[in-house]
Amino acid sequence: MDLTFTPKQNAFRAEVRAWLAANLPREPLASYDTREGFEQHRAWEARLFESRWSMVMWPAELGGRGSDLIEWLIFEEEYYGAGAPMRVNQNGQLLLGSTLMEFGTPEQKQRFLPRMAASLDMWAQGWSEPNAGSDMAAITSKALLDGDHYVINGQKTWSTRAIYADWLFGLFRSEPGSTRHHGLSFVMVPLDTPGVSIRPIKALNGKDAFAEVFFDDVRVPVANRIGEQGQGWHVAMATAGFERGLLLRSPARFQATARKLVELYKANRARADRDPSLRDAVLETWMGAEAYALSAYHTVGRLSRGEQIGAESSINKIIWSELDLKMHETAMRILGGQGELVGKDSQAGDAAGWLEGFLFAQSGPIYAGTNEIQRNIIAERMLGLPK
Amino acid sequence: MDFTFNDDQLAFREAISRFLMTEAAPEMLREIWETDVGRSQELRNKIAEQGLTALSVPEAEGGLGMDDVTWALMTQELGYYAIPDSLADTAYVASGLLAGLPAGHPARADLLPRIADGSLRIAISHPVNALVSDAQLAQVLILTDGDDIHVVPRSHVDVENHPSIDASRRLGVVTWTPSSATCVASGEQGRALQDRLLDRGALSVAGQLLGLAQRMLDLSVDYVAQRKQFGKPIGSFQAVKHHLADVARYIEQAKPVLYRAAHASARGDVNAGVWVSQARLAANEASWIAARKGIQVHGAMGYTWEVDLQMFMKRAWALDASWGERGFHKNRVSDYLFADATGLGPGHTFEE
Numbered sequence: 001m002d003l004t005f006t007p008k009q010n011a012f013r014a015e016v017r018a019w020l021a022a023n024l025p026r027e028p029l030a031s032y033d034t035r036e037g038f039e040q041h042r043a044w045e046a047r048l049f050e051s052r053w054s055m056v057m058w059p060a061e062l063g064g065r066g067s068d069l070i071e072w073l074i075f076e077e078e079y080y081g082a083g084a085p086m087r088v089n090q091n092g093q094l095l096l097g098s099t100l101m102e103f104g105t106p107e108q109k110q111r112f113l114p115r116m117a118a119s120l121d122m123w124a125q126g127w128s129e130p131n132a133g134s135d136m137a138a139i140t141s142k143a144l145l146d147g148d149h150y151v152i153n154g155q156k157t158w159s160t161r162a163i164y165a166d167w168l169f170g171l172f173r174s175e176p177g178s179t180r181h182h183g184l185s186f187v188m189v190p191l192d193t194p195g196v197s198i199r200p201i202k203a204l205n206g207k208d209a210f211a212e213v214f215f216d217d218v219r220v221p222v223a224n225r226i227g228e229q230g231q232g233w234h235v236a237m238a239t240a241g242f243e244r245g246l247l248l249r250s251p252a253r254f255q256a257t258a259r260k261l262v263e264l265y266k267a268n269r270a271r272a273d274r275d276p277s278l279r280d281a282v283l284e285t286w287m288g289a290e291a292y293a294l295s296a297y298h299t300v301g302r303l304s305r306g307e308q309i310g311a312e313s314s315i316n317k318i319i320w321s322e323l324d325l326k327m328h329e330t331a332m333r334i335l336g337g338q339g340e341l342v343g344k345d346s347q348a349g350d351a352a353g354w355l356e357g358f359l360f361a362q363s364g365p366i367y368a369g370t371n372e373i374q375r376n377i378i379a380e381r382m383l384g385l386p387k
Numbered sequence: 388m389d390f391t392f393n394d395d396q397l398a399f400r401e402a403i404s405r406f407l408m409t410e411a412a413p414e415m416l417r418e419i420w421e422t423d424v425g426r427s428q429e430l431r432n433k434i435a436e437q438g439l440t441a442l443s444v445p446e447a448e449g450g451l452g453m454d455d456v457t458w459a460l461m462t463q464e465l466g467y468y469a470i471p472d473s474l475a476d477t478a479y480v481a482s483g484l485l486a487g488l489p490a491g492h493p494a495r496a497d498l499l500p501r502i503a504d505g506s507l508r509i510a511i512s513h514p515v516n517a518l519v520s521d522a523q524l525a526q527v528l529i530l531t532d533g534d535d536i537h538v539v540p541r542s543h544v545d546v547e548n549h550p551s552i553d554a555s556r557r558l559g560v561v562t563w564t565p566s567s568a569t570c571v572a573s574g575e576q577g578r579a580l581q582d583r584l585l586d587r588g589a590l591s592v593a594g595q596l597l598g599l600a601q602r603m604l605d606l607s608v609d610y611v612a613q614r615k616q617f618g619k620p621i622g623s624f625q626a627v628k629h630h631l632a633d634v635a636r637y638i639e640q641a642k643p644v645l646y647r648a649a650h651a652s653a654r655g656d657v658n659a660g661v662w663v664s665q666a667r668l669a670a671n672e673a674s675w676i677a678a679r680k681g682i683q684v685h686g687a688m689g690y691t692w693e694v695d696l697q698m699f700m701k702r703a704w705a706l707d708a709s710w711g712e713r714g715f716h717k718n719r720v721s722d723y724l725f726a727d728a729t730g731l732g733p734g735h736t737f738e739e
Contacts, residue, residue, distance in 0.1 A: 077733035252733035259732035379628030
């Protein structure tokens with residue numbers, strides 16, 4: 001055990017820090033749940049890509065730097081520590097990107113990954129359906145073979161920022177008469193294909209943060225399938241594992257929130273200390289964020305020793321989602337009457353940012369597999385309890 | 388940056404675990420509980436044969452010279468098997484203190500080789516603990532008097548016993564008169580050694596609590612997989628599953644916190660005490676949740692003397708305040724966190 005960074009790792013950190021200091025947007029970007037903000041974020045990510053910071057872990061020929069997981073954690077620490085914008089294309093980059101790395105053909109990797117790293121293509125997810133939420137194997141949307149094309153019919157929902165996106169990836173039933181997790185295929189769909197219609201869903205924050213996507217005889221080339229015909233469930237489970245696990249929610253972003261919460265508490269101490277439980281909540285959540293960071297480094301070490309990470313990714317998902325919620329609840333309680341003020345209200349100050357985060361934190365225990373589903377996974381796969 | 392254990396450490400842990408599995412079965416613990424002394428010399432001798440008592444004695448004094456990081460694994464095993472002995476007090480905490488004395492100090496030469504060969508039992512007093520574990524049985528006591536640290540033979544002190552709900556803890560109040568003849572450190576050196584003593588004691592408890600939590604979880608998993616109601620194992624019901632999934636979550640979350648604290652302690656980091664306290668808070672919470680959820684999923688059986696769960700719950704409850712109650716540890720972390728000049732946030736986690 002050696003918990004010090006190597007000179008090379010320190011130099012990498014210094015390089016990230018210097019680049020961010022010179023290139024961070026001067027003004028905060030608009031919310032990426034709006035068209036304007038989405039395009040601002042796309043432009044920012046393109047700038048990241050120009051200097052090869054958008055996907056540091058990807059190999060150089062696919063637009064990255066070939067960094068290892070430690071360097072990736074360092075990048076994330078510097079990125080969120082500097083208050084850089086949230087990553088708008090991470091569902092594609094981290095979820096589909098990881099899937100393509102593992103299951104994609106060389107042609108698919110070359111075709112999709114560099115454009116994804118550059119945010120030339122923005123990706124939405126297509127998992128849930130009206131009757132397939134936690135029970136994802138209940139998917140009924142069909143992609144039936146017709147020559148060298150699939151013909152897609154059906155409906156997806158809760159597709160994050162789909163009205164702004166260029167592509168969608170997801171699971172479709174490709175074997176007529178199949179049930180549950182059999183007979184599904186993992187297919188990528190250009191959202192400008194005839195027959196696709198997208199209806200935005202207003203989220204808690206009043207913005208079109210997600211959408212329903214309807215497919216009416218949508219024709220997609222078979223070359224857009226990842227993995228084998230009918231093996232989509234297997235491919236998707238790997239992606240779901242990445243999502244729950246480290247990649248999508250690195251600790252740095254929660255550590256940055258925890259630091260802001262400590263600052264908020266210190267700045268409002270006289271009022272906050274009227275409720276002694278607030279000081280304790282600040283302390284507990286700060287320790288929770290640090291514990292999550294320690295856990296990430298421990299996990300990365302174990303992976304590098306060749307260990308497999310399984311249901312622990314479900315534990316991670318519960319940890320970060322509950323932590324995020326508790327931090328924002330605590331902030332709202334510290335802010336008191338200021339907490340409810342929205343947008344650029346003159347009285348709101350920094351409070352509006354906490355409110356946005358508070359609203360979004362409500363979704364954490366629900367998306368990427370509800371925390372109830374995660375607890376089932378832990379109980380069944382890690383503890384071996386009967387179904 | 389390598390946040391893992393090496394193969395030697397993992398193999399040692401595996402060997403100790405296998406050994407304790409056969410030598411420290413719950414039936415044996417119950418037998419030892421019932422005895423007056425509450426200790427088995429035979430078990431202790433066997434543990435010494437495995438090398439555990441020599442683990443952190445410096446190589447020059449006949450030991451293996453390993454540090455807090457290895458102990459973070461071993462204390463979990465001692466907790467997992469609820470060893471009815473304060474073995475870690477002697478082999479880890481006391482030996483760490485003695486190894487901190489200057490080279491050539493007579494107390495080192497006298498005591499460390501006897502710790503290594505397993506023949507010596509040391510009881511440790513520290514202002515943070517009101518009672519002294521194993522004071523009655525120990526041959527030697529480490530006692531504090533203000534900043535001073537004394538190494539005192541058992542014959543020089545009086546001990547009054549106080550029974551604990553955990554029958555494997557043997558607690559006493561020690562009455563003694565300090566004399567310069569027994570003083571091994573004083574002043575600034577004494578204070579520094581007492582601080583290190585406290586951190587090692589707290590780390591030892593943190594490891595044991597995590598081991599206890601894991602054992603309670605394992606016992607609970609076994610129970611709910613075989614106990615049937617409504618025609619099914621109760622472990623198939625989500626309400627029961629979610630209780631135990633939460634226990635697993637708190638244990639997994641606490642482990643890296645313990646490991647970092649042990650690493651910081653071994654390296655003598657300036658903030659080691661803060662990380663030790665963070666580890667204690669995480670381990671205390673995990674063990675109490677494991678006890679609470681464990682007894683719940685055992686149903687009425689969990690409330691009985693008969694079911695083994697009770698031995699592990701009681702140890703977890705009893706150790707909760709040992710080497711600093713939660714308030715003490717919480718204050719150490721909050722003093723750090725709310726200080727003005729603390730570097731916080733992403734990228735600062737591993738700063739010394």
